[in-house]
Amino acid sequence: MTPEEFRRRGHELIDWMADVRTRVYAGKHPALSPVSPGWLRSRLPPSPPQSAESFDAILRDLDEHILPALSHFQHPLFFAYFPSNTLLASVLGDHVSTGLGQLGLNWASSPALTELEELTIDWLRQMLGLSTNFSGVIEDTASTTSLVALLCARERATNYGATRGGLQEEPEPLIVYSSEQNHSSIEKAALLAGYGRRNIRLIPTDRDHALRVDVLAQTIEKDLAAGAIPAAVVATIGTTGTCALDPVAAMAELARKHGIWLHVDAALAGSAMILPECRWMWEGIEGADSIVINPHKWLGAAFDCTAYFVRDPEHLIRVMSTNPSYLRVAADGQAKNLRDWGIPLGRRFRALKLWFLIREQGVEGLQARLRRDIANAQWLKEQVDAASGWKRLAPVPLQNLCVRHEPAGLEGAALDRHTLAWCRRINSSGRAWLTPAELDGRWLVRVSIGAEATERQHVEELWQLMREEVMKEG
Amino acid sequence: MTPEEFRRRGHELIDWMADVRTRVYAGKHPALSPVSPGWLRSRLPPSPPQSAESFDAILRDLDEHILPALSHFQHPLFFAYFPSNTLLASVLGDHVSTGLGQLGLNWASSPALTELEELTIDWLRQMLGLSTNFSGVIEDTASTTSLVALLCARERATNYGATRGGLQEEPEPLIVYSSEQNHSSIEKAALLAGYGRRNIRLIPTDRDHALRVDVLAQTIEKDLAAGAIPAAVVATIGTTGTCALDPVAAMAELARKHGIWLHVDAALAGSAMILPECRWMWEGIEGADSIVINPHKWLGAAFDCTAYFVRDPEHLIRVMSTNPSYLRVAADGQAKNLRDWGIPLGRRFRALKLWFLIREQGVEGLQARLRRDIANAQWLKEQVDAASGWKRLAPVPLQNLCVRHEPAGLEGAALDRHTLAWCRRINSSGRAWLTPAELDGRWLVRVSIGAEATERQHVEELWQLMREEVMKEG
Numbered sequence: 033m034t035p036e037e038f039r040r041r042g043h044e045l046i047d048w049m050a051d052v053r054t055r056v057y058a059g060k061h062p063a064l065s066p067v068s069p070g071w072l073r074s075r076l077p078p079s080p081p082q083s084a085e086s087f088d089a090i091l092r093d094l095d096e097h098i099l100p101a102l103s104h105f106q107h108p109l110f111f112a113y114f115p116s117n118t119l120l121a122s123v124l125g126d127h128v129s130t131g132l133g134q135l136g137l138n139w140a141s142s143p144a145l146t147e148l149e150e151l152t153i154d155w156l157r158q159m160l161g162l163s164t165n166f167s168g169v170i171e172d173t174a175s176t177t178s179l180v181a182l183l184c185a186r187e188r189a190t191n192y193g194a195t196r197g198g199l200q201e202e203p204e205p206l207i208v209y210s211s212e213q214n215h216s217s218i219e220k221a222a223l224l225a226g227y228g229r230r231n232i233r234l235i236p237t238d239r240d241h242a243l244r245v246d247v248l249a250q251t252i253e254k255d256l257a258a259g260a261i262p263a264a265v266v267a268t269i270g271t272t273g274t275c276a277l278d279p280v281a282a283m284a285e286l287a288r289k290h291g292i293w294l295h296v297d298a299a300l301a302g303s304a305m306i307l308p309e310c311r312w313m314w315e316g317i318e319g320a321d322s323i324v325i326n327p328h329k330w331l332g333a334a335f336d337c338t339a340y341f342v343r344d345p346e347h348l349i350r351v352m353s354t355n356p357s358y359l360r361v362a363a364d365g366q367a368k369n370l371r372d373w374g375i376p377l378g379r380r381f382r383a384l385k386l387w388f389l390i391r392e393q394g395v396e397g398l399q400a401r402l403r404r405d406i407a408n409a410q411w412l413k414e415q416v417d418a419a420s421g422w423k424r425l426a427p428v429p430l431q432n433l434c435v436r437h438e439p440a441g442l443e444g445a446a447l448d449r450h451t452l453a454w455c456r457r458i459n460s461s462g463r464a465w466l467t468p469a470e471l472d473g474r475w476l477v478r479v480s481i482g483a484e485a486t487e488r489q490h491v492e493e494l495w496q497l498m499r500e501e502v503m504k505e506g
Numbered sequence: 507m508t509p510e511e512f513r514r515r516g517h518e519l520i521d522w523m524a525d526v527r528t529r530v531y532a533g534k535h536p537a538l539s540p541v542s543p544g545w546l547r548s549r550l551p552p553s554p555p556q557s558a559e560s561f562d563a564i565l566r567d568l569d570e571h572i573l574p575a576l577s578h579f580q581h582p583l584f585f586a587y588f589p590s591n592t593l594l595a596s597v598l599g600d601h602v603s604t605g606l607g608q609l610g611l612n613w614a615s616s617p618a619l620t621e622l623e624e625l626t627i628d629w630l631r632q633m634l635g636l637s638t639n640f641s642g643v644i645e646d647t648a649s650t651t652s653l654v655a656l657l658c659a660r661e662r663a664t665n666y667g668a669t670r671g672g673l674q675e676e677p678e679p680l681i682v683y684s685s686e687q688n689h690s691s692i693e694k695a696a697l698l699a700g701y702g703r704r705n706i707r708l709i710p711t712d713r714d715h716a717l718r719v720d721v722l723a724q725t726i727e728k729d730l731a732a733g734a735i736p737a738a739v740v741a742t743i744g745t746t747g748t749c750a751l752d753p754v755a756a757m758a759e760l761a762r763k764h765g766i767w768l769h770v771d772a773a774l775a776g777s778a779m780i781l782p783e784c785r786w787m788w789e790g791i792e793g794a795d796s797i798v799i800n801p802h803k804w805l806g807a808a809f810d811c812t813a814y815f816v817r818d819p820e821h822l823i824r825v826m827s828t829n830p831s832y833l834r835v836a837a838d839g840q841a842k843n844l845r846d847w848g849i850p851l852g853r854r855f856r857a858l859k860l861w862f863l864i865r866e867q868g869v870e871g872l873q874a875r876l877r878r879d880i881a882n883a884q885w886l887k888e889q890v891d892a893a894s895g896w897k898r899l900a901p902v903p904l905q906n907l908c909v910r911h912e913p914a915g916l917e918g919a920a921l922d923r924h925t926l927a928w929c930r931r932i933n934s935s936g937r938a939w940l941t942p943a944e945l946d947g948r949w950l951v952r953v954s955i956g957a958e959a960t961e962r963q964h965v966e967e968l969w970q971l972m973r974e975e976v977m978k979e980g
Binding site for chain 1: 507508509510511512513515516517519520521522523524525526527528531538539541542543544545546547550552553554555556557558559561563564568571572575576577578579580586587590591592593594595597598600601602604605606607608609611613614615616617618621622624625628629630632633646647648649650653657660667668669670671672673674675676679680689690691693694697698699700701702703704705746747802808809810825826828829830831832833836837840841849850851852853854859862864865866867868869870871930941942943944949952
């Protein structure tokens with residue numbers, strides 16, 4: 033494809049994407065795709081084309097085969113999982129990234145890639161109210177980043193055991209602590225980092241589903257008495273299930289006392305820290321060793337864009353660095369080598385999508401949208417609290433509600449069937465999209481507010497829909 | 507930004523990208539950026555804007571500040587590192603991915619994302635001549651993917667030790683074997699996976715810089731005799747330094763005999779396996795447990811697009827899987843959960859950029875370009891071999907040459923200074939871009955051929971430039 037063909041086809045695709053987004057914002061595509069497993073594969077050829085195909089054929093397939101098999105996080109009645117807004121200014125930043133074909137291997141391979149990442153992540157640090165004690169980098173996802181954090185914790189606890197005989201040489205078990213409401217990625221990261229399931233302590237939570245720091249303290253003492261080595265504590269700010277807030281300050285105090293690595297998973301709720309009135313939620317954050325926040329969630333950056341902040345970049349670099357001859361350049365020592373800040377060697381020019389977003393919105397624009405969403409969640413909370421037959425199962429510090437419709441006389445497995453049935457009816461209607469989740473052994477429905485297109489009227493529409501659907505029986 | 511603003515600005519940016527690419531293909535931007543460390547940061551505001559900025563200001567900054575700080579892998583005289591072509595059809599596929607804002611968490615969150623990835627990676631499997639014994643998935647980079655492979659090897663060797671007490675409970679050291687010419691990412695992966703530097707065996711190479719399988723066999727026997735557990739062998743097809751080809755068939759035989767995990771790193775050279783005449787280079791590949799190939803290199807997909815093929819997907823899933831309630835959907839069991847095929851939970855719609863590429867080029871189009879590049883490398887090899895004062899330091903099976911200009915009387919450190927100086931003169935001229943590398947303790951210059959715009963005339967131009975520059979003294 034020549035640049036002139038790219039120009040012509042690029043214009044067509046920009047128009048196509050603008051049209052799709054217009055329809056999605058207007059709710060004209062189903063929120064959740066109605067297709068069945070295998071639908072798309074059965075419609076596409078099982079083998080690659082030997083000869084070049086026309087671009088028209090590709091564009092036709094986008095409409096006929098791809099579009100019906102999409103679900104839309106940008107739909108105004110999207111209330112599933114978490115907001116992943118992919119704001120259009122960020123989309124354009126990512127388009128530039130891909131179009132320029134830059135590849136970060138070292139500073140010289142794309143000076144702008146390294147320096148704009150340094151700059152933009154520092155803008156974000158300032159927006160979040162973090163001190164200059166933290167340095168940041170952009171990673172792909174929170175899962176990968178929490179793995180990096182637990183690897184760094186492992187190496188600090190063993191005084192760089194990887195440079196000797198590895199984890200096998202450590203005589204005492206290394207322990208990782210986290211709330212039983214933590215995200216699945218924390219256990220996955222701990223297992224991949226080699227700690228072993230037996231060395232993961234899931235600490236019970238209080239009635240607000242936040243980690244009980246008294247139990248954490250006791251558990252640490254017990255492990256110490258048994259000769260184990262507490263290596264990492266993970267605090268979650270905004271748990272996936274209920275948006276619970278672990279007590280960071282008290283956890284930081286314990287971590288400091290025992291020399292334990294404190295990792296803070298603020299993947300979702302971290303975006304809200306651009307609002308000064310929300311920063312009480314992670315009070316004590318300056319005591320963290322590492323923090324992960326996903327600007328590709330509520331903040332609106334195109335996926336994938338995860339921010340990782342650390343207090344000791346030298347430690348991160350020591351754990352992650354490689355320096356083969358073919359990657360050395362004259363600028364080494366004068367410029368950051370971002371390959372030494374995470375697992376991958378090569379990197380996309382990810383900063384562009386965050387830079388475009390922050391500039392096009394301004395800090396105030398981002399703040400105003402998040403405040404709108406928090407107000408919408410508070411409005412829905414009031415409705416649920418006032419409605420008979422409805423129960424709210426967790427506090428609503430931000431934009432996520434946990435609700436259940438509990439008709440008189442229904443409990444246990446029958447209540448679960450009811451909950452899953454009305455949620456499924458809404459989702460399969462295509463009109464809105466919600467996520468069921470388990471809490472204390474019972475199903476509930478999460479209403480996660482924060483799509484860019486979601487205004488008060490859409491939350492009202494959802495609430496109407498919920499009240500209608502719970503009355504039907506499937 | 508509304509869809510209509512996106513449309514207008516998107517058209518402007520498509521034109522801007524088409525113009526930049528046109529100039530890059532014509533060699534009108536320097537291959538290697540001439541800026542110094544800190545140049546870009548000093549020109550941009552250190553704090554984020556409080557209010558929204560005009561999009562015109564962002565576009566102006568692209569021209570004035572970003573563009574001069576770019577290096578170009580698409581330049582016709584790009585001969586550095588490895589080809590990373592980012593063909594324009596693939597760029598458009600990635601644009602669609604970002605614009606649609608799809609997010610893979612499970613099948614239902616974007617049925618097309620999962621199913622097109624299944625389809626496209628299976629197309630690639632067929633193109634590479636791999637049997638249906640292999641299943642594939644798209645990951646971000648070879649570094650991450652080799653980490654996944656070594657984690658899977660660790661868990662197989664320990665019979666899923668992670669589900670018990672982790673690596674610390676294994677009494678016998680687990681050993682990883684690879685050539686001393688392997689890529690830095692292999693050692694990094696082994697250290698991160700917890701094996702420890704003492705348990706990494708770097709096997710010496712033969713005069714073609716390929717792993718010596720006799721030494722490998724002896725080393726394994728010695729470790730076994732000492733009670734250690736050989737866990738993983740890594741073969742490289744196309745080493746970064748010299749494009750050496752480790753003897754996969756013999757290594758597979760050893761791996762099979764001792765029950766060791768065989769991981770094949772064909773990150774660069776794997777693309778060439780779409781050419782049947784090149785498949786002798788990885789003869790025995792069907793004995794691999796895992797294979798990594800980077801379509802974002804020579805094949806031309808936009809970064810990041812790494813293909814990972816495994817023989818036992820159930821094992822991969824068991825090591826990587828998580829299944830919290832909030833991610834379960836009705837389609838589980840009928841559809842792949844790609845989150846269980848690697849480290850990250852969320853995923854981009856990466857298949858689009860590979861699907862667009864394969865369709866727009868056709869298998870024959872991709873094959874023709876790679877054959878052109880191989881022929882260009884053979885031409886340059888003949889010139890170097892015939893020229894007095896020049897030395898070639900490794901075979902040229904594909905597109906990478908290792909050369910040195912060795913004037914009479916120059917050796918040792920003085921020869922190194924000469925090598926680095928003429929390479930630096932070429933790079934700082936902006937006219938071409940080459941990578942110096944160390945081999946057997948001496949510097950050489952790698953000439954890696956394979957940019958899309960690189961025709962025979964550009965290789966001739968490089969050869970002329972090389973012969974001129976070695977005559978100058980810096």
